[in-house]
Amino acid sequence: MKKLLFLVFALGSSCFLFAQDETVQALKKDAERTIQKDPNDTTSKTWKTGGFVGINAAQGSLSNWAAGGDKFSLAVNGNLSLYAFHKKNKHTWDNTLDINLGYINTTSLGSRKNDDRIDLLSKYGYAIGPKWNVGALFNFRSQLFKGYAYDDDGNRTFNSNFFSPAYVLLSPGVEWKPNNEFSAFISPATVRWTIVKNDSLAAVGAYGVDPGKHSRTEFGAFASLNYMKEINKMFSYKSRMDLYSNYLKNPKNIDVYWTNMINMKLTKFLTLTYSLDLIYDDDVKLFGENNDSPATQIKSMLGLGFLVKF
Template sequence: MKPIVLFLLCTLAGMSATHAQEWRKEREEVEKRFKTVAEDTAKARWRKGGIFNVNINQGSLTNWAAGGDKFSFSLASTFTGYIAYREGRRSWDNVLDLAYGYVNTTSLGGRKSDDRIDFTSKYGYDIGKKWFLSVLLNLRTQFTNGYLYDSVPPRLTSRFFSPAYVLLAPGFDYKPNDELSVFMTPISSRWVLVMDDMLSSQGAYGVDTGKHVLYQLGAYVSVNWAKEIMKDITFKTRLDLFSDYRHNPQNIDVFMTNMLNLKVNKYISANVNVDLIYDDDVREFVNSKTGVKGPRLQVKQVIGVGFSARF
């Protein structure tokens, strides 16, 4: 009987070892699947990316009968980055837009052609039927000093955080699809910051003379639309409207930016940017007929072909 018992014990031990090995392998596969699902879920919650463009142009003339500047150089660069979070009925969108351009010519010297820092953060909670209860924070300013070249020497009119616009707004956000967002609120707070002492002493950008901060309370609307018109051609636009209840509410401040991007290949693209600004508190522009300073519609256009990187 002893050999039989020994044989049975060995057989049972072998079966147990085989079963344990199979169970361990099965458990590892299940854990791997759970890990993959967890990673995919985390990726689905967070989305991030961006695009960087830089365009460089250079020209020179030697004994050129048609005339022109002997040397010219221009650089235009833009960056747009975003981080977005989605989980259930909650969403959080963060977008950073940066732009800087520089031009140098023999006759005019060096001056900037573009300068922007624009950050928007928006948190929303889905309340149904494509409407979100949201809170929006926006900051707009610039990198370097800005001048108007209507006199000699040129007049300093702006610099970093002079001005800066900080807007905080609770409101409603209508998002019928991934291309369109319409944010609106009847009550928003906006701070106009002029941190430079010289500009604040002039009462620039609507601040009281010698003050650095102007507080505004008003209605705010922001429309964002991005659309791939056709393959490798995309159009993006943003329109911000603000009405200050406490000072000339009928004079609505307008900020609009438009970008048309044409992708040539993985690293080459062409883009057209057109920005429009109207701010009744910016009275830096001299009327050639009356000689009186006042607000004007500000228009900026940039066209470029150059290097593009997406990530």
């Protein structure tokens, strides 16, 4: 009887171990299995998003320095650049947002803003050919904080603020896009609004608005050239040039808005950044002896700081 019980126990144990071994093998096989995509599943990624945030800082101090200069200086500049590109079938929708803000403090000049810009660009296109789209473009430009003009004695005069001015542009047109790096948008019929929300600036007719009014409407031709290239793992370049001619007043005086930025990656987060901006607007009369004439505005900045892409 004991032998029979032992035989039954041995057979049961063998069956249990055999079943357990099969279970383990099956689990192992499932874990190592490669899942193949269903060929009928044609879902593709339609959004491409990303951008970068950068902060550049420079500080200097002097003590008993024979060559002269400010005893203390501090400059901090930050920029945020975002993009969201959508493409599905023949439809494209490109969106970019750039925000720049800079601050400088020196012993002789005190604290001043040296950069302030908001720039939102949204562009829709419908493909009518391999390299051609028809669509519309929307652009909004302004700044965040108050701005001042300074004379040689350091006296300041208030001349700008949020929505003073602000430029809103709506433009139907055609786009030529030969590759993913360059695009040219052209419109012969574009509406542009110049907004001056601040009462004191509107009262003197700043930025081309009629004195006492807060906005001005223009109708003209518009062109926008955009180029964005990652040259290699270290260098990237981004440029945009907007040209506008107002049919209703002095159409030969073309407004120019041109921004450029070069990033040189030194380490994973440390980056050397150079930006060059050029603006000419015939209606911005902040220059000359009596602040009554337009002039080319140029801003050049070189900074070393942190840049994080995402």
